[in-house]
Amino acid sequence: MSSTIPTQTATAAHPEPAHSEPAPHTAHHLSAKKFTLHFAEMVVAMAVGMVALHPVWTFVLDALGAAEVMHDPYTGALIMATNMTVAMSAWMKIRGHRWRPIAEMGAAMYLPFLVLFVPLALELIDEDALLLWGHVLMLPAMAAAMLLRPHEYAHC
Structure with a gap:
């Protein structure tokens, strides 16, 4: 004798979305600790990228006779x-x-520098301020990108 266990399946009236946001009742299950840890992981990855890739750029630009590109505040930033990124x-x-959140986070890396290029061009700030404030403003820009999709970052 076989028994069947009734299961609830999607119907035409209530299809299951392929890639959906978490239901509102699960929003409280998002972990602030995991969200914060993920933020810290991305900051560490950024630091590793700066340290590991800077010599590559230096080598390639020197080989091309274009070392000055690294010293220009705009291209350097x-x-x-x-x-x-x-x-x-x-x-x-x-x-x-997914690629969309990765692209959004990438934009958060560039946006502070792009905004600060205006006061740099107007000589309201110098190159040191560009680099300092570009990095400082990058952190809230990243947090804003993360808060656009908290479920994307709090589950990891």
Whole structure:
């Protein structure tokens, strides 16, 4: 004698979404500790990217006779943001993130520098302030990107 256990399946009236947001009743299960740990992991990945990729850029630009590119505050800041973004994006992909959140986090790396290029061009700040404030503002920009999709970061 076989028994069947009734199961609830999706119906035409209530289809199950393929990739959905967590239901509102599960929002309280998101872990602030995991969210914060993930933020810290991304900051570490960014630091690793800066340290590991800077010599690569230096070597390639020196070989091309374009070492001055690293010393220009605009291109130097963009190269640094790229180094951080490459490493952080790789870490996010390893952690199972989708491309959209990775792209949003990448934008958070560049946005502070792009905004600060205006006061730099107007000579309201110098290169040191660009680098300092670019890095400082990157942290709330990252947090804002994470808060757009808290479930993306609190489950890892």
